[in-house]
Amino acid sequence: MSNVDLRNAARPDPDPVLAAIADYTVGELPDAPEAYTTARYCLLDALACAFMALRLPECTKLLGPVVPGAELRNGARVPGTAYELDPVTAAFNIGALVRWLDFNDTWLAAEWGHPSDNLGAILAVTDYRDRAGDSRGHSPMPVRDLLTAMIKAYEIQGVLSLENSFNRVGLDHVLLVRIASTAVATHLLGGSREQVIDSVANAWIDGGALRTYRHAPNTGPRKSWAAGDATSRAVRLALLTLAGEMGYPSALSALKWGFSDVLFDGQPVRLARPLGTYVMENILFKISFPAEFHAQTAVEAALTLHPEIENRLDDISEVMIETQEPAIRIIDKTGPLHNPADRDHCLQYMVAVALIFGRLTADDYEEAVAGDPRIDALRARMKVSENTQFTRDYYDPAKRYIGNAVQVRFRDGSATDRIEVLCPAGHRERRDEALPVLMQKFETGVRPRLEADAWTRLSGIAADQERFEATAVDELMNLLVRQREMASAPSEASNSA
Numbered sequence: 001m002s003n004v005d006l007r008n009a010a011r012p013d014p015d016p017v018l019a020a021i022a023d024y025t026v027g028e029l030p031d032a033p034e035a036y037t038t039a040r041y042c043l044l045d046a047l048a049c050a051f052m053a054l055r056l057p058e059c060t061k062l063l064g065p066v067v068p069g070a071e072l073r074n075g076a077r078v079p080g081t082a083y084e085l086d087p088v089t090a091a092f093n094i095g096a097l098v099r100w101l102d103f104n105d106t107w108l109a110a111e112w113g114h115p116s117d118n119l120g121a122i123l124a125v126t127d128y129r130d131r132a133g134d135s136r137g138h139s140p141m142p143v144r145d146l147l148t149a150m151i152k153a154y155e156i157q158g159v160l161s162l163e164n165s166f167n168r169v170g171l172d173h174v175l176l177v178r179i180a181s182t183a184v185a186t187h188l189l190g191g192s193r194e195q196v197i198d199s200v201a202n203a204w205i206d207g208g209a210l211r212t213y214r215h216a217p218n219t220g221p222r223k224s225w226a227a228g229d230a231t232s233r234a235v236r237l238a239l240l241t242l243a244g245e246m247g248y249p250s251a252l253s254a255l256k257w258g259f260s261d262v263l264f265d266g267q268p269v270r271l272a273r274p275l276g277t278y279v280m281e282n283i284l285f286k287i288s289f290p291a292e293f294h295a296q297t298a299v300e301a302a303l304t305l306h307p308e309i310e311n312r313l314d315d316i317s318e319v320m321i322e323t324q325e326p327a328i329r330i331i332d333k334t335g336p337l338h339n340p341a342d343r344d345h346c347l348q349y350m351v352a353v354a355l356i357f358g359r360l361t362a363d364d365y366e367e368a369v370a371g372d373p374r375i376d377a378l379r380a381r382m383k384v385s386e387n388t389q390f391t392r393d394y395y396d397p398a399k400r401y402i403g404n405a406v407q408v409r410f411r412d413g414s415a416t417d418r419i420e421v422l423c424p425a426g427h428r429e430r431r432d433e434a435l436p437v438l439m440q441k442f443e444t445g446v447r448p449r450l451e452a453d454a455w456t457r458l459s460g461i462a463a464d465q466e467r468f469e470a471t472a473v474d475e476l477m478n479l480l481v482r483q484r485e486m487a488s489a490p491s492e493a494s495n496s497a
Contacts, residue, residue, distance in 0.1 A: 014197045014249040017269050018204075021156055022196040024275040025183045029148060035277035039147040040468055042105055042154075045285060045438055046116040047079060047480065048445030049104045050097035052362070054080050058340075059100045062225060063093050076128040079480040080449055087128040091181075091235045095120025095228030101362050102224070102344050103290035105283050105426070107154075108394065108402060111161035112293070112326070113173035115279065118153035120231030121181035122146060125188045125238075126473045143476055144469035149184045151280045156180040158279030162272035162397075167329075169265055171208035174230040178203050181234030189238055198247025202237045204259045205251050216333055219342040282400065285426030287434045287441065289360045294327035295350045297421035298404035302354035304419045305408055309355055313374060315410045320418075321351060322387040322405040324394045332384045340365035348379040351406060393422065400427070439463075446480075454482035 014022075029035070053059045063081065065071050066089050076090035077083065083093065095117055098104050104116045126146050157180040166175055182203040186196045209229075213222040241247070252259045252269050260268055289299050298321060309316065323332075333346040343349045343365040352375045353364045363369065390403035405420040425434040442462065447455045458479045461468050 012250045014201070014247075015252040017252055017271055018197045018200055018249070020271055020275065021179075021183050021200055022193045024156070025152055025187045025196050026193045029151060030276060032151070032277040032281070035151050035280040036144070036147050036469065037465055038280050038283060039150045039154075040462075040465055041285070041435060041438055042116055042150060042280070042283060043119070043147070044442040044462055046098045046104050046119050048438075048442045049099075049101055049116075050094065051080050051445040051449050052103070053097045053100035054449065056100065056362075058221060059096060059224070062096055065089060074131045076124040076131070077477050077481050079123070079477070080483055082481065082483075085124075087124040088232050088235045088239070090124035090128065091120040092225070092228040092232035093120075094123050095177075095231040096225040097228075099227040100224045101290045102292060103286050103362070105285050106293040107158045107161055107279060107283060108293060108326070108400065109158070109161040110163050110165040110395075111167060111173055111176065113157060113161060113176055114227065115154040115157050115180075115283065116150075117174070117177045117227035118150070118157065118181045118184070118231065120228050121185045121234045122149045122153065122188070123477075124231075125185045125235060127477050129189060130472070130474045140472040140474055142469060143471045143473055146473055147469065149188055151277055152275075153180040153184045154279045154283065155275050155277065156183055158283075159271055159273055159275055160269070163270050164264075166208060166264075167211060169263065170211055171263065172211045172214065172226060174226045175208035177227050178206065178230040178234050181231045182237050185235050185238040186241055189242055191238065191242055194247075195241050197249070198245070199237050199241035201247040201249065201251040202241070202245070203234060205248060206233065206237075207259070207263055213341075214330070214345060216335065216342075219345055220339060221341045223341055223345075282428050284400075284402075284424070284428075285434055285438055287425045287437045289350075290344065290362045291350050291360060292331050292345050292347075293424075294324065294402060295331055295347050295404070296424040296426075297402055298323060298327075298347060298406055299350050299354045299360050300421045300424060301404055301406040301419040302351045303358060303360075305406060305416050306355055306358040308416055309408050310358065312410065313356065313378065315412070316378065316381055316408055317411045318409040319351065319355070319378065319382040320405075320407045320409065321347065321382060321384045322390065322403075322420075323347065323384060324390040324403060325386050326391075326394065327404070328384060328386055334379070337370065340370075343370060346379075347384060348382045349375065351382065352376075352378040355408070390422075399423075402427070449483050450479070451482045451484050454479045 072086045075084040076087045078093040104114050130141050157176040160176050182199050183196050186199040212218050213220050331345050331347040337343045354360050393399045393401035401422045403422045407418040409415040461471050
């Protein structure tokens, strides 16, 4: 550094990562039928999560305009509601709904995250753009273009996750949601390659949220709206750029003042592979349980053991849980748990509920279930340890397993079988098993809240890839906001998923 003149004001070329993201964002995707099919399922899955979240007052109290009355006629619509909002606020609303239950798709690598979080920006911007119109007089956008934006956002977030571990320096993964959403939002709004570079540079300059709200002793519901916050900021940065705001070409690499030196321990941010369709094709669905993904296979193993132990809870001496190293870092938690956000990020709590009740639903994180003294009594008898093979398989790009094993020991010296599950139902290796369940999740979440004719048309479109891609975004959103009166609707929507 002593030979570098920090006073030199010459503007450098854009950082290679910025340029690569921009080139990919404005470029054409390769022919990738599997990616588009998977993107359709991802969108349906995310909509199911969003509609299920509408049951929860803790979520719905955050929805709507930023202040009363600040709605926008012909603005971006929020599925399942009557809100029409500016696209920045709509992105927050949609992002919070999709993420609230911790039930949307997942990507696991050196960093982890939920690529469908980007739908906050993508749905808000596509709906706003079509409804507001523009000077170029474009035709209505087909859903295929929305799916293209999804594939690109998933890829940007996911490939940045492969080798860059932001969690190890205390930054939350929603940083990457903001980066990916900023890129695709800028392009969807008509931005050029240079404008994508400028907006994404500003997104990196924002830094990152601390992971404080995901970890003891501060775990709280911010983790459920953090992605909505990230997508709303992304749309804001895209709009600022299109209004003429400049970018900062070495936002990542600038000595002393860039992202890498200030926030990433001096390490460069890398793209581990060329950007294409890899992430969408290998995405992980949360099919079975609304739970932090590193625990999915542990819960599945515990459910297998439930019939054997449900009448022997008092005889249990120890519950052995083997897991991957990231799970120990994120969800291995002892002591009192204070709220649903605390509980759905506690490996021991999720396993205990599955062992005791033979289920795990969103309602099981609420006080009515959490107050059962058997849960904490069983948590106190759990021992969590790393299985190094699970960790290796977790990071292996050819596997991307999320292995867990559970075994219960009794006071008389006997024990259950050791139940090992390497990958959950939503993993690519179990995709055929998962997709019918995903479609049932979509129906269970969405159908009760839509008018009958809207559901009939929506379900027909959703089941046909070619028809779905050809549908206009405006038509899709029209169907998603035709909600029926919910006074008599069932309150167990999430239990059926």
